[in-house]
Amino acid sequence: HLKGDKAHFKSHVFKAIQEQIINYAVHKSIIPVIIMDEAHLLIEQNIKELQIITNFQCDTIDPAVFILSGQELLIDKIRRNILNSFYQRIALKYMLTPLTKEETKKYIQHHLRLVKSEQELLTESAYDAVFKMSGGKGRVVGDIVRMSMRICADDKRQKLDEEDIMKAAQEVL
Known part of the structure; x- marks a missing residue:
């Protein structure tokens, strides 16, 4: 994790973050991996700030x-014009597409195997x-199946049917 002195101005905070990252990379031979989940919730200003932070003066x-x-x-x-230079800096862009019907079934079966479920x-x-x-x-697949299992367990049944799925979907969607 990054450490540093308390800073009162954004520009000082950005510089301190950059210095810490460069310190890890250059002096400790560690390339930090910084993950931002739920990044779609960032506002435009946050993305501009991220662009400033990622503007390293390193050619090598x-x-x-x-x-x-x-x-x-x-x-x-x-992709907005105002953030175009940030978008162009992104080396790898990948978007998960929804599962197909067959992949959805295999996904559910895989997760059931992970919890040692022996039966269909x-x-x-x-x-x-x-x-x-x-x-x-x-x-969403996981949420629906988990809720369906609760419904089925409450009814003391061991097999989920279409009705269980529909009830669960109403609860989780």
């Missing part, structure tokens, strides 16, 4: 790796309903 190395992860809105934000817990119509209600978005 990239002293840090910044990973911004977020929803599609993030791409829309950083969903009917085929339940898998179809999960895909339909989630749009193939991994986080």
Whole structure:
């Protein structure tokens, strides 16, 4: 983690952050990886500030790796003309696309195997309903299946059906 003296002006904070990152990269041979999750929630001013911080005067190395992860809105934000120079600096851009129907089923089965589930817990119509209600978005798939399992357990049943999925989707969406 980065350390430094307390600063009262943004410009001093930005300079201190840059110095710490360069210190790690040059003197300790450590390339910091800075991850910002939910970056779609950043406002334009935050992105401009990030651009200032990442403006290193180093020709020989990239002293840090910044990973911004977020929803599609993030791409829309950083593609704006005012942030074009920041967008052009991004070396790798990757967007996860929603899972297909078959991938959704395999995703659920994989997670069930991770928790040592030995039996098939969903009917085929339940898998179809999960895909339909989630749009193939991994986080939503997980939320729906977890809620469905609670509903099924409350009813003392061991297999999820389409109705369980629909009830769960109403709760989590």
